[in-house]
Amino acid sequence: MKGQVALVTAGARGLGRGIALELAKCGADVWIWDSDEAALINMKEEFASQGYQIGIAMLDLVDPILLREAYEKLLQETLPPQILVNNAGGSLHTPFRFLEESDDDWNRLIDLNLMTTVRLCRLVLPGMVSANYGRIVNLGSKAGRYGSLFAGANYVAVKGAIHSLTLQLAQEFGPHGITVNAVCPGAIMTERVRGLLSERQTPVERERILKEIPVRRHGEVDDVSRTVRFLVSKNASFITGSLIDINGGQVMST
Template identity: 50%
Template sequence: MSRLKGKTAFFTGAGSGIGLISSIRLAQEGANVWISDRDLTILEEAKKTGKAQGVVLNTIEADSTQSDSIKTAIDSISRDSGRIDILVNNAGGSLHTPYQFLDETDEDWKRVLDLNIMGTVVASRFVLPYMQQQKGGRIINFGSKAGRFGSLIAGANYAAAKGAISSLTRQLALEFGPYGITVNCICPGIVLTKRTTGLWESRRTPEERAKVLHEIPLRRHAVAEDISGVVAFFASDDAGFITGATLDVNGGQGMA
């Protein structure tokens, strides 16, 4: 499949997990893919993973909490590739801060908001002028079930940040739709990656985990491949008339 042939995509914070698997998926569909992370060792491992899957992943060091770092990365990618068609704001996480509201400090709030909502704001701010010049583009944001229904393993700071990303998605879709730019948001539930599995198992008892699993109509948690297909869809022309949408990808959790 080559739905994305000739397109350049940039993923923030995609050295592992959902971001890495999704970046490989877009590369398999023909995109020229760039991924960022602040850890060069992680980026080197990501390149090897991509190569093992038969694709090339371009890597660039960048810290999603630092505005200048992200601007430098985006400007560099634009110079190298001539355009940026797709931005995937993947960088995010709870940063292992306390998940009980009264235990969260001001610094816990700042760190999580900086990475999640401000990281999305900054990358979008710097890529949108390029997309305006091109008269088109795709921005794909990552919210979370936590931002819509709360979370059993991440705190109020994370839930608030992810809820804000859904609101930002709608506002950007409204403002930049006239330029042919679509902006959509994916809200996964629990996705079993190395990081989230450890967090889930450490913060909830086996009985609590079983109860949550029973509340998912499909009776399983997601894996990264469940999310990567949705990223590829939103990045493609198949989703060309969808913008401002927040799509739950959680196996039906939250319906009842």
């Protein structure tokens, strides 16, 4: 991975930040795109203090014009990415039920989760095809695999669409030396998730859910970032079209 260009979206906090750090530790030339300028600057300074130089760009990842402009600028400064981690996404932070979700709610999540992933893949894949090599990891979700009353129908649906997109791209671009996989985390204890759990669940409910996880703990950022590190490495060259569950066995694949 040393010297390879890695682009991580929504990489200034949470899972994205952890993934970016893991790739930087492996010697990748890491570039972070995020909408939070202050978090990006803080991250760049913190990484530099650890000896890792990263590139950053502040932009609205939902805007297709800004995405293309940012990518064109990236290509002026470095080589086309060999690694793409599509981490941008999220829910509406409200436990909506299906009949409460408006068209605007759906369109917002489709743009933020699915279309951002589609547009980034469109930008990066031509360079990967030319190089006959590439690694793409999309951020899916346990919710998109198995449903979730906690997340809402629109979030479940768009994450499921990302899973299907992952399988299709893996088939289409496998002959070009490109692997495409998705990681599907359960509850990973980022700062944001800790806050949501505190708002939505009582201590008794949290304890009950913890007992449903065979390994008896919630996930940590490292559980996801180290899985991504493996998937983008040359050691994972025969793994593509996989949806990797990272949920401590709370829901098991068959």
